[in-house]
Amino acid sequence: RESTSVIVSCDAQSRVTVLNFRANGMSGTIDPGVYLLSDLETFAFSDAAIGGTISTYINHLSSLTSLSLVKLDMDGAVPSEIGLMSNLKELEILDTAITGPLPTEIGNCGNLTSLYIQRTEITGQIPSEIGNLAALEHLFLGSNELTGQIPSELGLLTSLTDLWLDDNNLIGSMPPELGRAVKLDTMSLGGNALTGRIPTTIGNLTALEWLSLAANGGITGSIPTEIGLMTELSHLSLNSVRLTGTVPSEMGNLVQLQAFYMSSGSQNGSYPIELTNLKNLTTFWVIWNGITGDLDPILCNPPNRSNNFAADCLDRGSRIPKVTCTCCSICF
Incomplete structure (x- = not known):
């Protein structure tokens, strides 16, 4: 189903593969039921009053290749479970209040080609484990609080x-x-x-x-x-x-x-x-x-x-x- 602010796509077996919410006036937090969508490949949320944190259940989205969280009210740290998402190719977190250090486990995302984490409040050092990401083509970590x-x-x-x-x-x-x-x-x-x-x-x-x-x-x-x-x-x-x-x-x-x-x-x-x-x-x-x-x-x-x-x-x-x-x- 597609509208001006929400895109939901399914495969031939009616399994949800794409969730894209943009500027739709939504508020609150991400429903935990989302993490039951094991066939989801693209999950994008932007320009909405969505708060809370990135759930430690994020790795349950085992088919996910693209995760985009842009201009949200989310805070908290990037969970270490992100390192269990072996199919992830693009991770984008922009203009949010995400804090804490980048987990070293991010170096386990061997298929990652694009890592965009900009204009957030992340702190700490750039993990040396990022050097393990042999497929990485785009690394954007600008306008944060990295040391x-x-x-x-x-x-x-x-x-x-x-x-x-x-x-x-x-x-x-x-x-x-x-x-x-x-x-x-x-x-x-x-x-x-x-x-x-x-x-x-x-x-x-x-x-x-x-x-x-x-x-x-x-x-x-x-x-x-x-x-x-x-x-x-x-x-x-x-x-x-x-x-x-x-x-x-x-x-x-x-x-x-x-x-x-x-x-x-x-x-x-x-x-x-x-x-x-x-x-x-x-x-x-x-x-x-x-x-x-x-x-x-x-x-x-x-x-x-x-x-x-x-x-x-x-x-x-x-x-x-x-x-x-x-x-x-x-x-x-």
Whole structure:
């Protein structure tokens, strides 16, 4: 049966296989009878005033492949019984008040391809057991209250294409083992408290198109020259990262780069002429650092290309001209 807010599907034997409730004005808690539906494959609840906790009977849904709980009033922890759901392929918990740590048993969900737990109140460390999920392709754990270090075991996820751990309270350095996840297409580690240098193994991520390390004030050192190997990169954000050294000439290899953000560092030297290869740049915000030189050959040719360019045209202290950029939309 299908309506604007409820979808119920059955198989040829009239066994319920899909329950999908969305914005239907329901309230209360999930009826325990749901957990008797052993043939249920998809269970989705969203945009409703549903409270309570995720039941420890959740593993009774032994055929379940997709579980989605979005914009609900549920709280409590993710039960360890989730690890008994061997058929589960997608787990999505978004915009709820779920608390407590992620259970280590989640590493037993061997068929899991997508794990989305975002904008919740989960705490504790990222379980290293997630590294056991060999089929995992999408890992989104952003905007939670996670702490501790990024487990090096994430480098074992050789099927992973998306890694989003942004806006948590993660500490420590980027594990060099992340360079083993060579299928990564997007990676966002911004908005944490990471420290140390960007590992040179990041150059192994040659399929990466989107990278953000922004708002990690403890990241130091220079941009590794190996970044020039990441030739598919289209978005690079290093805002509010305390980088030093010079901009490596190898960045001129990033011919697909469309957006480059870098601010609040202590870099020096001048912009390498190799950056003239970046013909696809439409956004360039490199400000509040010690870099000098002429950006006109890099950004202003052809002169009529659409842009969102910003640079340190004047030294912040002496107001002496520091960078030439006649096509910059903003000159600081």
